[in-house]
Amino acid sequence: MKRLLMMLMVLTVTANALAQAPKPTLYIEPMEDGFDTYIAAAMLKKEVAVQVTTKEEGSTYTLKATKVEIKSESGAGKIARCLFAYCAGIADTGSTSVTLVSKDGIVLWSYSVNKGRGAANRQSMAEAIAKHLNNDYLKKKK
Numbered sequence: 001m002k003r004l005l006m007m008l009m010v011l012t013v014t015a016n017a018l019a020q021a022p023k024p025t026l027y028i029e030p031m032e033d034g035f036d037t038y039i040a041a042a043m044l045k046k047e048v049a050v051q052v053t054t055k056e057e058g059s060t061y062t063l064k065a066t067k068v069e070i071k072s073e074s075g076a077g078k079i080a081r082c083l084f085a086y087c088a089g090i091a092d093t094g095s096t097s098v099t100l101v102s103k104d105g106i107v108l109w110s111y112s113v114n115k116g117r118g119a120a121n122r123q124s125m126a127e128a129i130a131k132h133l134n135n136d137y138l139k140k141k142k
Contacts, residue, residue, distance in 0.1 A: 023049055024050050024061060025060045026052050026059060026063055028040055028062075028065075029065065031068075033068055039129055042126035043133075046131055048134040050138065061103075063101075065096055066096050068122060093116050109137040
């Protein structure tokens with residue numbers, strides 16, 4: 001009886017593994033500032049339903065990102081604003097936009113992310129991109 005149950009479990013696991021469709025591949029265009037590495041890491045951390053590849057040829061999708069823009073306010077400017085005005089919103093901010101493109105060059109999805117403390121929080125921006133790509137496009141596509 002135990003042997004039969006064990007065989008059924010093995011067959012079930014094998015059938016489930018075979019039934020799962022292969023994940024599409026995602027090529028992330030390299031960026032001068034290295035933000036593409038943050039995006040790749042976020043895709044793995046957030047378990048996005050793609051396989052990240054370093055080869056553009058043959059990839060299902062290409063993710064293109066604009067340069068991360070950081071808006072910093074000087075220390076003196078922050079102090080002056082806090083003394084004479086309102087202190088909220090004086091942290092550095094960062095923003096970027098990404099576009100998901102098919103093999104044929106068709107734009108499939110686009111997203112813009114704006115985060116406070118952007119200079120020190122590129123990981124948070126990349127994770128927002130990964131989360132939204134998975135939830136807004138890939139899960140709806142199924």
